[in-house]
Amino acid sequence: MERAKTKRKRGVILTSAGLKRLQAAILAVEIAENHGQRFTLEELSARINISPKTLSRLWSLKASVDHRTLKLCFSAFNLELESADYNISSDLDKISTDDLIWGNSLDEQDIDFFESRREHSFSVKESDNLTYTVSFPDGPIAFDSPLYIERPPIEKLAYQEINQRGCVLRIRAPKEMGKSSLVVRLLALAKQQHYYTVKLNCNQIDYNHLTDLNKFLRCFCNGVAKELGIEPKLDDNWDEEIGSKLSCTFYFKNYLLKQINHPLILVLEEVDCLFEYPQLAQEFFPLLRSWYEEARRDTDWQKLRLIVVYSTEAYISIDLNRSPFNVGLPLRLPEFTRQQIQELAKRYGLDWYSTQEASQLMSVVGGHPLLIQITLYYICSQQIPLNNILQEALVNGGIYRYHLWRHWVKLQENPSLLEAYAKVVRAQTSISLNPLETYKLESLGLITYKGNNVIPSCELYRNYFLRQLSKN
Numbered sequence: 003m004e005r006a007k008t009k010r011k012r013g014v015i016l017t018s019a020g021l022k023r024l025q026a027a028i029l030a031v032e033i034a035e036n037h038g039q040r041f042t043l044e045e046l047s048a049r050i051n052i053s054p055k056t057l058s059r060l061w062s063l064k065a066s067v068d069h070r071t072l073k074l075c076f077s078a079f080n081l082e083l084e085s086a087d088y089n090i091s092s093d094l095d096k097i098s099t100d101d102l103i104w105g106n107s108l109d110e111q112d113i114d115f116f117e118s119r120r121e122h123s124f125s126v127k128e129s130d131n132l133t134y135t136v137s138f139p140d141g142p143i144a145f146d147s148p149l150y151i152e153r154p155p156i157e158k159l160a161y162q163e164i165n166q167r168g169c170v171l172r173i174r175a176p177k178e179m180g181k182s183s184l185v186v187r188l189l190a191l192a193k194q195q196h197y198y199t200v201k202l203n204c205n206q207i208d209y210n211h212l213t214d215l216n217k218f219l220r221c222f223c224n225g226v227a228k229e230l231g232i233e234p235k236l237d238d239n240w241d242e243e244i245g246s247k248l249s250c251t252f253y254f255k256n257y258l259l260k261q262i263n264h265p266l267i268l269v270l271e272e273v274d275c276l277f278e279y280p281q282l283a284q285e286f287f288p289l290l291r292s293w294y295e296e297a298r299r300d301t302d303w304q305k306l307r308l309i310v311v312y313s314t315e316a317y318i319s320i321d322l323n324r325s326p327f328n329v330g331l332p333l334r335l336p337e338f339t340r341q342q343i344q345e346l347a348k349r350y351g352l353d354w355y356s357t358q359e360a361s362q363l364m365s366v367v368g369g370h371p372l373l374i375q376i377t378l379y380y381i382c383s384q385q386i387p388l389n390n391i392l393q394e395a396l397v398n399g400g401i402y403r404y405h406l407w408r409h410w411v412k413l414q415e416n417p418s419l420l421e422a423y424a425k426v427v428r429a430q431t432s433i434s435l436n437p438l439e440t441y442k443l444e445s446l447g448l449i450t451y452k453g454n455n456v457i458p459s460c461e462l463y464r465n466y467f468l469r470q471l472s473k474n
Contacts, residue, residue, distance in 0.1 A: 013090065015066045020087030022146060023194075027079035029161075030194040050078040080196070136350075136383070139375035142182035145190045149375070150183055151346050156333055160188055163331045164197075164267055167304035168297020170290075170330025173311045176447030178372040178405070179335045181311050185269055188309065192267040197307075200229040201269040204276055212279050216246040218286065223253050226268065232261055247289050254293070259302045269309040277314065288324035314445035337369030350378045359388050366392050367402070368460035370447070376401055396465050406466045409448060413467075416442075423448060427467045432457045 016024075032041060047054040052071055059065035060075065069088075076083045136149070143150045163171045173181050189199045202225050211217045220236055227234040239257045240249045259266070276283050290308065297303040310326065338346070340360045347354040354360045367373040380386050380401050394400035399407075413420040422439040426448075432455035435443070440456060443449045448463060449456040458464040 013066060014069050014072055014088040016060055016063055016072065016088055017086065018063060020084075021061070021063060023081060023087060024076060024079065026190060026194045027076075027081050030191055031079055050075050136379065139372060139379055142186050143180075145186050148349050149346065150187070151338065151342050151371075153180075153336055153338070153342065156335060157184065157187070159331065160184060160333060161191055164188060164192060164307050164309070165195075166307070167265075168294060169307045170294050170326060171307070171309045172327065172330055172332045173309065173335070174313070174332065175335035176313050176445060178370075179337075179447065180371045181313075181335060182271070184335070185271070185309065185311060189267065189269065192265075196264050198230055198262055198264055198266040199269070200226050200266065201271060202226070202229075203271045204274075205272045207275075212276070212282055215282055215285050218282060219246045219250040223250055223258075226254075227258060230258065230262065230266070232258060247285065250289065251293070254306070255296075255300075255302050259305050262305065265305050265307055267307050267309065269311065271311045273310055273312045274314050287326050288321070291324055291326040291329060294326060294329055314442070338371055338374055339369060340364060343369065343374055346374060347378055350382045352378070352381070362392065363388065365461065366395060367462050368450075370460065373402055373405065373462070376405075395462055399466055402462060406462070409446065409463075410467070410470055412446060419443065423467065424471050426456060427458050427464045427471070429457075431455075 028041065028046070041049070043054050043057060047057050050057065052074060056067060056071060057075075060067055060072070072088055073083045076087070139149075160171060160173070163169050173184060175181050185201070189201065192199050202222070207218070207221060211221045220240065224234045224236055227236075235257070236253070239253045240246075241252075242249075244252075276286065290310075293303055293306060294308070297306065308326075308330075343360040343363065344354045347360065352359075363374065363377060367377070377388070377391060380391060381388060391401060395402055413423055419439060419442055422435050423443055425433060426435070426443070432452040434455050440449070443456070444451075448459055450459045458467075
């Protein structure tokens with residue numbers, strides 16, 4: 003008599019934390035070895051040496067597999083299996099292939115790989131609890147958040163660039179457009195590839211260091227060394243006789259880079275503040291450019307991959323042949339499209355695909371990422387109808403008051419710039435401004451081009467600033 007088939011018991015279930023680690027590692031390999039193209043389930047199966055069916059069961063986070071299989075998956079992508087990556091289970095294997103969340107390929111997954119968790123975290127049924135699951139959007143979007151919206155091809159280009167030896171990646175956009183959220187993802191990806199990562203915010207540098215090149219470069223080197231966990235030993239590696247720039251260069255090349263065996267991703271955020279110190283900027287930025295050029299022929303410098311993040315371009319006198327702002331890959335973050343707003347609304351548990359809400363919102367705030375996020379947050383957390391939000395915004399700023407007030411304070415600090423913007427918001431059609439005014443207002447995100455002329459970036463700005471100007 004034929005023996006009845008029984009379902010095999012498997013010992014462990016992949017946790018969401020483990021899935022996050024594994025999928026991020028897979029992404030790193032896809033970018034490094036597959037030109038950024040996603041592996042199909044069959045390709046992953048061949049690489050790991052387990053069947054597609056078993057692999058699919060693993061992705062479900064419901065079916066258990068044996069410990070050895072899970073270890074194989076992680077080791078195939080240079081990861082050590084950790085206790086937080088799995089739970090012990092003795093349940094019978096009951097999952098079917100109908101429960102798969104990846105289907106036959108990875109093509110529909112976002113680069114951050116959290117699409118599979120979106121419905122669970124932001125389903126309509128859970129909308130009453132949204133306040134507790136989504137914090138107010140006032141900073142970078144966490145790496146594990148499903149609320150990050152990609153703006154192709156920005157992310158793919160950035161991911162590919164940091165794998166280039168000695169690269170310079172320049173990320174430019176006005177404040178609150180998503181630069182820091184992109185950096186969060188770049189650093190997470192770099193760590194998955196065992197790169198060293200250091201992020202320095204130039205706004206955190208003391209004033210007395212910004213007015214003295216030697217102090218600034220020593221502070222810069224000291225900060226990088228400490229972030230790398232290397233004892234700075236600046237006095238042992240600094241030669242006043244050859245000057246601070248050569249000392250800084252030798253310190254990086256012969257001390258820091260010699261001690262690391264993987265690439266270093268160095269992020270410089272808020273470099274705009276350095277433009278306010280022209281003497282420093284005219285020395286420091288050409289120094290960065292020289293390192294980029296050295297990387298073309300020096301393998302030590304090829305370990306350094308530089309990411310420069312800023313809102314304004316260097317409107318200072320730097321020889322084009324010595325400037326780092328005309329080399330490497332420039333990326334400028336655009337506003338959201340209507341389709342991207344609809345997708346973000348879906349992740350908040352709203353269906354805007356079959357309605358006009360996305361277009362209605364864009365007619366007031368444009369595609370500004372932060373203003374879109376704030377709107378959706380209030381709609382879902384406090385159940386405020388979109389019409390009410392927009393009506394109040396056009397009357398007194400509404401939920402966007404802090405964002406608008408910050409811009410108003412900035413303009414008041416610069417009377418000539420305020421006067422220029424007054425011309426823009428009062429004009430019935432697009433107008434022309436002088437290049438410096440245009441550059442500054444565009445860097446703040448307050449204007450957009452219409453042909454060769456400019457107009458306010460959105461109707462919210464026009465209404466708010468017209469009202470503020472009328473009070474003066």
